[in-house]
Amino acid sequence: MANLKLKLEHQLIEKAMKDDSFRKKLLEDPKNAFEQETGIPLPSSLRINVLQEDQHNVYIVLPPLQSEAGESELTEADLESVAGGYPGLWTDGAACTKNLPHD
Numbered sequence: 548m549a550n551l552k553l554k555l556e557h558q559l560i561e562k563a564m565k566d567d568s569f570r571k572k573l574l575e576d577p578k579n580a581f582e583q584e585t586g587i588p589l590p591s592s593l594r595i596n597v598l599q600e601d602q603h604n605v606y607i608v609l610p611p612l613q614s615e616a617g618e619s620e621l622t623e624a625d626l627e628s629v630a631g632g633y634p635g636l637w638t639d640g641a642a643c644t645k646n647l648p649h650d
Contacts (some may be wrong), residue, residue, distance in 0.1 A: 555585055559580070569584075581595055
């Protein structure tokens with residue numbers, strides 16, 4: 548799942564570097580820009596923050612702590628959703644059937 552998240556981030560960054568209007572939208576309304584670009588609906592409780600580095604600001608993103616990421620084993624429903632396609636990265640785990648970026 549981490550590789551898919553990185554691929555989606557790369558897709559958004561690549562488009563933002565080529566398309567100024569998309570870059571502006573991604574900075575102003577990242578959740579909507581993400582959903583429109585990827586076709587992946589996100590839960591209303593999820594927030595996305597997009598920051599733009601410059602010569603005076605560099606950002607480091609820390610992953611969630613293990614206790615926040617969940618250490619429990621996969622449930623039967625989790626296994627079924629993975630078998631049926633990509634589980635939602637930031638969703639409730641529902642499989643996504645949209646074409647996703649490839650290697």
